[in-house]
Amino acid sequence: MRKILTSLQLSLTRRSRGLGLAALIGLTPAAALAPQPLAAQGLFSPAITVNGDVITRYELDQRARMMHLLNAPGDPATMAHEALIEDRLKAQAAKTMDITIAPEDVQKGFDDMAKRANMSVDEFLEALKQGGVAQETVRDFIKSSLLWRNYIGTRYGARARPTPAEIDRAISQAGQGGGLQVLLSEIIIPVTPQTLDQVDALAQEISQITTSDAFSAAAAQYSASDSRAEGGRLDWLPLNRLPPSLQPMLMGLKAGDVSAPVMLPNAVALFQMRGLRETGVAEPHYSKIDYAAYYIAGGRSPEALATAARIEQTADTCDDLYGIAKDQPPEVLDRESLAPGKLPRDVALELSKLDPGEFSTALTRNNGQTLVLLMLCSRTSDMAADVTKDQVGQSLLEQRLQSYAQSLLAQLKADALIEEQ
Template sequence: MTPAFRRLSRPLLLALLAAPLLPAAPVLAQQAAAQAQPVDRIAAVVNDDVILRSELDRAIANIRAQYAGKENLLPPENVLERQVLERLILTRLQIQRATDAGITVSDEELERAVQAVAQQNGMSVDQLRARLAQEGIDFPSFRNNLRDEIVTQKLRQGFAQGRINVSEAEVDAALATAATTASQQFHLAHILVAVPDGATPEQLAIAEKKINGVKGLIDRGEMSFAAAAVRYSDSPNALEGGDLGWRSLNEIPPAFAAAIQQMQPGQVIGPIRGPSGYQLVQLIETRNQAPAAGDKVTQFAARQILIKVDDKTSDAAAHAKADALAARLAGGADFAKLASENSDDPATRRRGGDLGWFTADAYGTTFGLQVAALADGQTSAPFRTDEGWVIVQRTGSRQVVAGDENRRAQVRETIGRRKLEDQWDRFLRELRGEAYVDVRTSEPAAPASGG
């Protein structure tokens, strides 16, 4: 099963009984229904919404299924419950924020996503439906979970607009580093003990004590790094053992990029104080990809609809028109036809908005991040650029041999992704900190520092 399939959380299934079928004995039927119907409890209140105990239980069951055969990595039940509940809370907050921003997912978008998940797992939609049934997941709930994933992806795309800038000096420095070393990649994991923005000295001291306690457990061999991440990390990827995947130097924060090049697999560095809090970083393994003339970069094909903001059209008016066009697209309207009729870019309007093939930075960092975040065939929500409001539909992607400009584009895209990740993590922490959350489960104790 691929990661795209595994990460879909198990849905909420409430056992709802049918109405009584014996009108001659309504009292007995009601008593039987009351005895059979499970009483669901509230696990957490999240602003004006709730997470039910049944939803939490099924999410925990899903995590346990993912760890089948390696249950020793999982923490005690109360700690696992806290981690899973925090993930559900964060997802619920993102959905609420997206809803407030008017972000929606059409039935057509959802159907394409279902087909994509099936294809990624080497099966048809009917086979996917059968596989889900074998795992106790009903198909409508699977679709709802997938819809939530798409909504949060759109929220992230909107968040990126206008926030990420990569200077030419940063690109020059990255290329200079690559010219003097092999193109190494590093498989990393991390543990984060988060601190709020403007943390007090007391909060910093508590966080530092906790991270030192976690490091002590790892150094003494009392707990593996992955198990410690699952149990103690505040990062959204805690339940994956803190795994960050493979990263090039450009994708590693400068605070510890130099140190990682000197590390051996299995080694841990930290605590490192960063903008998010205190981190421990483990190097799992390395691999070399030496630069060669045949190096390749990614190019994208896409269509766009541009609604310009100028002396005649205000930002609000342009945004409203872009939203209206997005609604028509969600209803099944043809993108090329709408672009031909409505786009304010004369160069692409006559081609149905077609931009041809381009690298991620060809139209600026914001545009490139939006296109890179889409799947082939997917359409973005409206987003703001220097020219106005844009809707983009990615129609294809390919790998091509890299020339100098293409290499610069690839490096710029990589640095942009790293910066977006940092800012997005901070945004999620702020979202959590500003929310009203009433957690109705017990909290685990943090490890003590020292021996």
């Protein structure tokens, strides 16, 4: 689903996840790598003005420290510079519509960050203090994110909301496909509680890629999918094999477009559209997907992947896995037959690429400690599409709001008077 939020906003709106202090401040001690303290002289002097609004050197230093604590990829100083300029532009836009954020909403966002870090508020404050980040810096960041979200929703919500006819048309296009096939590239980035913020920031950066070569390079570097060896490039896929909740979003991409980050269990996915074609031959719909999941300890370690490779050479059908799992605990092997809409999204995505008897090793469980050897057993055809109008409507709304937000921010930057001091 497309999002209009930054990586932090994605975290704030997501269910609470355990995140230890080591993950919050990174594996390297903050004092060793954090930006060095500014001299007292000139601490609050202007560094940048954005349409007359001042950004101080203190704010730049604080934001850089915060980005460092979040272990965001890239140079913290550069990211702080760009993010604070955007924050000023967002605040100025929100002011034109008298949009404000209640203190209790900011406090809730702050409390949610502490909970997600598996800390009390006091412990969270102490972690910020150790990293040299004032709590006001985090509160300002949260406030800016909420302001922008509310402003985009207020300004474009009515315009972006799809009509019943548009929803029906999207269902017709995505759910009944009639031979529609998509040519995609993918990046699947594993997520653990310890890497959640870093992966969020990385995924947001990748979503801004504009060329196929850059996307393929990112896939080769970051993706855990089996397609990474091909730069994330997939072969033509029938649209209705893909997870029903993703189909409307993919239909909204033009050639070359990169999707916003899509949350999966234990991973974040991004897609680049390379092509869309009508084959003229109707693709079947499926009422049931039969698959097996064999769990291997060790995550994506060489040993676990080697075990998976040996099983792939041995098993020709899903039934063969029962013999391999013999005398092992029953939980080592799952066999399921589910409607497409009931599949976990990451499982559905991997199965969409497989023919019966083929395997995938892209998924993990148990915070990355267990490798999933996924095997497609069979697909049962059915004429009914498994997608609801609510799912399609929400997907279209989010997609349009994201597009409006990106376009408006780019225009605000182009029109702004930005002066470096």
